Amino acid sequence: MLDLTLIPAIRTTLPPAFEARHLIDGQWQGSADGATSERLSPSHGTVVSRAAKGGKAEAEAAIAAARTAFDDGRWSQLSGKARATVLLKVADLIEANVERMALVETLESGKPITQARGEISGAADLWRYAASLARTLHGDSHNSLGAEMLAVVLKEPIGVVGVITPWNFPFWILSQKLPFALAAGCTCVVKPSELTPSTTVILGEHLIEAGLPAGVVNIVLGYGQPVGATLASHPHVDMVTFTGSTAVGRGIAAAASSTLKKVALELGGKNPQVIFPDADLESAADAVVFGVYFNVGQCCNSGSRIIVHEDIAQAFTARVVELSRQVAFGDPLDPATQVGAIVSREHGAKIDAYVTAARKAGATVALGGAPLEVPGLTPQFYQPTVVTGVTSDMAIAREEVFGPVLTVLTFRTLDEALTLVNDADYGLSAGVWSENVHTCLAFARGAQAGTVWTNTWMDGFPEVTFGGMKQSGLGREIGRYGLDEFLEVKSLVMRIGRTRAPWVRGQG
Helix, strand or coil: CCCCEEECCCCCCCCCCEEECEEECCEEECCCCCCEEEEECCCCCCEEEEEECCCHHHHHHHHHHHHHHHHCCCCCCCCHHHHHHHHHHHHHHHHHCHHHHHHHHHHHHCCCHHHHHHHHHHHHHHHHHHHHHHHHCCCEEECCCCCCEEEEEEEEECCEEEEECCCCCHHHHHHHHHHHHHHHCCEEEEECCCCCCHHHHHHHHHHHHHCCCCCCEEECCCCHHHHHHHHHHCCCCCEEEEECCHHHHHHHHHHHCCCCCEEEEECCCCCEEEECCCCCHHHHHHHHHHHHHHHHHCCCCCCCEEEEECCCHHHHHHHHHHHHHHCEEECCCCCCCCECCCCCHHHHHHHHHHHHHHHHCCCEEEECCCECCCCCCCCCCECCEEEECCCCCCHHHHCCCCCCEEEEEEECCHHHHHHHHHCCCEECEEEEECCCHHHHHHHHHHCCCCEEEECCCCCCCCCCCECCEECCEECCECHHHHHHCCEEEEEEEEECCCCCCCCCCCCC
């Protein structure tokens, strides 16, 4: 028997399958051809949602509605106060419906119910912060250009935004994008993942109830081909913002290049935590375990590799293994569960292939390394896995596994640690553990990552912007910089009075 902490299936009656439809120009509708898709719960194996399956016709209708809504000013020309009022109402409705939304997200994604509740309720704060930005949005003035000149820099909404969101944090990531686009005055077409469409549809209900004008936010359900591809290439879409894999992000950037629209991409990560001997090692070990198993490791910010000083590597790794055995894997509907199911069987096989290849390359699997059987549930679970003896050239050390798999590398000096940190195609986040502030600051300045955590992992706030370097993406989300992504800058230069000397000097 495995020496792991397992939560078997609880006896509960699952709700009827959620029925999801498109929201286009304020109207709920099915697909013109009647096509639908079903989502099976990755943990329970039953149908939990049934969604309209959109095509190019639905995508183009939604784009047309968003274009009209932007051009006639029904949202973009409202005051910041008026836009903020709607966003605050949406935040209240999200909080009032946490249980309903968390349940359907748990069933569709396989994540623990406690985590889903935290994400849904926490997302309300993103909407409230975006509302505050709507009221404080401003440009700049230049009144030092001379007595006869005055210049003003205006910030205006970019226009129609295509919002494409992933399956791993379907509501949270939507809330990192949509309220900021709305705060800026944009109109939007949202395409959620076909695996987790339901909380986005429920949000559409909240938007209508909050009084958002028809056509300002449209939702088209379906697959990347053709819905996402249409959003990326359509000339009436001014910007596309996408969160997902780096490979798909490249495809979206290529499709968007035909119209030279703005592209914001939040992509993959291979995020390191560097542990020095003088760190609070117990806190560091707990954070490492959290960082790799949160959301079953299906997280762009997953702390999937640790770089440990040679003097403490053996003892620290042993402690991480010990704590890993205590993490509760199992039925996501049980509040005691900390780690749920892998999103699909295909993805579980991909995770296992990385571990198998690492073994063949000479690495040691100190814990796990195989699928996990949980009584009463599907086979879509994977054991907590710790891989040691890893070298930086191995695929498991360089590529995004996107599962509950931790790789362990070692170092001797800060420079060596930074070399290992930066020897990656990704640059999303990084962490350092040391009680020496000089070590932490030197690491933070040397690490090529959009976010650096010191003596913590994955703490985030609506005020603090998020995004990556290198192949982890383009642009930033949340914070004031996240609002700026959805704005165009316009310079207005004014001459005061008839002070301009004539350029044409005729013979008089």
